[in-house]
Amino acid sequence: MARMHTRRRGKSGSDRPATDENPEWSDVDASDVEERVVELAEQGNDPSQIGMKLRDEGVTGTPVPNVKLATGKKVTEILDEHDATPDLPEDLRNLMERAVRLRDHMEENQQDFQNKRALQNTESKVRRLVAYYRGDELDADFEYDYEEVKELLEG
Template identity: 80%
Template sequence: MHTRRRGSSDSDKPVADEPPEWSDVDAEAVEERVVELAEQGHSPSEIGLKLRDEGVQGTPVPDVTLATDKKITEILEEHDAEPDLPEDLRNLMERAVGLREHMDENPNDHQNKRALQNTESKIRRLVDYYRGDELDTDFTYSYDTAKELL
């Protein structure tokens, strides 16, 4: 969006209707592990990586959706363990806070100033998207609110 690049073509996941034979983990065990990892403070993408690498009871879970017929965020919503901010918005806010702190120390870093403007623009666009559903209707982004939420 804010770069000169034209985007990147990603490879698609292989089409699969059921989990692989070597990963025969019970769906309830996967859901319990997802909620447990969320309570430890992990984001949905980190939960997916941990399930892929560590698995449940030693058995890796390559795809939570195939194993449980639900996405990680759906599982978290069912168990009232979803994060207070959407993950993409939280990541952008963390980046903006870091850039703002860098700007305070280095006021002549014009490249960083532009990066901060672009990041805050993306945040405002995402806030408009999430407002009402996952955010309060009167939520507006500012550096102070981001610092407070993080």
């Protein structure tokens, strides 16, 4: 399927091996993994960053190839249980940060029409995601506004 705002189709990526159990060489305790996940979240890491840090650094020196296989729960489920969820969903936060950067760039470079289009596309994606998350992850009356979002991301 083609991308939404380009005519390209994207590149295929590698797939995770299909397995239902944690590898033999990864002998980590589920409670240790959960503690490390909460600790990394309190340091300000997003769920995807937590997964990469656990994969690279591990728990007590042993890498964790897959948090779900090690604990039986996803990273976001662990964060929900320990009330450490971020205030905004990660994908929405990343898009909002990009929109703020593009808006700041457009204030300095009014003739940059390519980035003007990129800003329009990004803000369109933000509005679509806000509509998707409204009521569940966001307040029912949340609206995308540049000034409010800039304050929200800075604070």
